[in-house]
Amino acid sequence: MDPQLSSLHDDVLAWFGEHRRDLPWRGRDGERPDPWSVLVSEFMLQQTPVARVLPVFDAWMATWPTPADLAAATAGDAVRAWGRLGYPRRALRLHAAATAIAHQHAGRVPDTYEALRELPGVGDYTAAAIASFAYGRRVLVLDTNVRRVFTRVVRGEQYPTRSVTAAERRLGQELMPADRADEWAAATMELGALVCTARAPRCAACPIADRCAWRAAGYPQGEQPKGQTWHGTDRQVRGRLMAVLRESHAPVPKAALDAVWDDATQRDRCLAGLLDDGLVELVDDDVFALPGHDEGR
DNA sequence: AAAACGTGGCA
DNA sequence: TTGCCAAGTTT
CATH class of the missing domain: 1.10.340.30 (Hypothetical protein; domain 2)
Structure with a gap:
């Protein structure tokens, strides 16, 4: 085993041992x-x-x-x-x-x-x-946190690419330890979530800052993919429609849905989309509800 | 393969 | 206040 890799594992896993959050979906004291x-x-x-x-x-x-x-x-x-x-x-x-x-x-x-x-x-x-x-299977877990950590530490860049690359998978496989791969996955995710964060990384608290290529290069600023717009989008309209349906336990007349958005064309398109997605059901003429509202009664 | 898909907290 | 960002998946 490459001694450098081994010490990388040790440092990250030791840090995880101290800073691991006790989340309800995680096992207690070593249990799955x-x-x-x-x-x-x-x-x-x-x-x-x-x-x-x-x-x-x-x-x-x-x-x-x-x-x-x-x-x-x-x-x-x-x-x-x-x-x-x-x-x-x-x-x-x-x-x-x-x-x-x-x-x-x-x-x-x-x-x-x-x-x-x-x-x-x-x-x-x-x-x-x-x-x-x-x-406990030994599979490569690549989420946004892990990708950001590897991109910075190994590649010396601030942000990972939009989608996972073959090179990234290769790297992830190479870095994955033979044993405790599940713990390694959780540890690298946690490091990205708590220390190597997207906006303001806490490098002073990082167990592997001394071997971080991004830090060594002087934190070169990377290009960020353009953010998503929100105001006026179908997503916003869908969100409002769903909120009305969600909060009502009785079927909702269309008039109540019409009240959430002025543009009738957009509003109707979004409602049709929700019906198409199966998030909403038509229960009567111009009356809507969440799916399966009258089942099992 | 780019685009769609919710929400709310924080800088 | 505006924009970024959070353990992605689907088409």
């Missing part, structure tokens, strides 16, 4: 976490900060402690419980994943990357994360 908890948390954490996930996660697991419990609920119940986490299609896909697990996997969360990857809403990152954290 519940795979369902890992899966639910990973869905919620897609593009959403830990602090906002915590309360919703707790309520979710109390309501649906197993995949079969969620599968027995309606999709609308899932969307409503999702609350204001954002990207409500994730709630729909989590519900669909639970249904697939209940019916095609005997209620057990799959334990291989390949099987996980088949579940709705589970992409490369999420499949790797569940396989690693829940089952």
Whole structure:
């Protein structure tokens, strides 16, 4: 084993041992976490900060402690419980994943990357994360935190590219330790989340600052991909429409939805999009609700 | 393969 | 106040 690599592992893992956050989806004192908890948390954490996930996660697991419990609920119940986490299609896909697990996997969360990857809403990152954290498999977990850490430490650049490159995967594989790969994944993610942050990295607290290529190069500023616009977009309109549906337990007349946005063309396009996505159902003439509102009564 | 897809906190 | 950013996936 390359001694430099070995000491890199040691330093990062030692730092993790001291600064690891005690999050509810993580196992206690060396024990593996519940795979369902890992899966639910990973869905919620897609593009959403830990602090906002915590309360919703707790309520979710109390309501649906197993995949079969969620599968027995309606999709609308899932969307409503999702609350204001954002990207409500994730709630729909989590519900669909639970249904697939209940019916095609005997209620057990799959334990291989390949099987996980088949579940709705589970992409490369999420499949790797569940396989690693829940089952200890030695798979490469590349999230935005890990990518940023590797890009800075090894490549000497401030920001990773928009999408994962083959070179990045190669590097990630080379850096991955033979043992405790799951701990390495969690540690490098945590380092990116707590120290090697996007905006104001806390290099003074970094266990590997002495070998960081970006730091050694004098922190050259990189080009940032252009940010997303928000005001006036369909996403904003969809968000407002969903908020009305979510907060009402009774079906909603179209007039109530019309009130959230002036531009009728855009508003109707967005409502049609939500219907198409399966986030909204037409329950009567000009009356709408979250999906499956009248099932199981 | 670029673009769509929510939300709220923080600088 | 505006813009950035957060454990991505899908089409």
